[in-house]
Amino acid sequence: MGASYVVEGAEISCTMGEITGKLKVVPPHGVKLKSGNRASIADCKPLVNIPSFGICKTTQMPCIPACAMWVNGKSSVLIENFPALLSNSIAICPAGAGVIKIEDDGQ
Known part of the structure; x- marks a missing residue:
């Protein structure tokens, strides 16, 4: 099966994190798919779109994502x-x- 579109509330993880989190689409783009707002590659702001993943395995400190x-x-x-x-x-x-x-x- 091919890749699917991602919507708000998608479960995301980090290979260096200890827990998963939910993607947020803020503010909503107005483009809906089924029950959620569709996400874009720009939905990557730390602690806005991307949550903390608990304790970072690299730094051994609370995760503060700094993703590109x-x-x-x-x-x-x-x-x-x-x-x-x-x-x-x-x-x-x-x-x-x-x-x-x-x-x-x-979805």
Whole structure:
């Protein structure tokens, strides 16, 4: 099965975190898919879109994600001029050298 669109409430994780979290789409883009607001690769702001993942395995301190923009978005589907976020998209957290990925697309 191919990659699916990601919506608000999608479960995300970091390879260096101890818990999963929920993606937030703030403010809502107005582009809905089923029951949620569709996310874009720009939905990557620490502690706004991306939650803390508990204790960082790299720093041994509380996680404060510092991720760059998501990669592997759908460039043919734009949400406020940014590619739509897909279930196979990832983001890198340079603070703890973790890879943030989508565990469940939220649909």
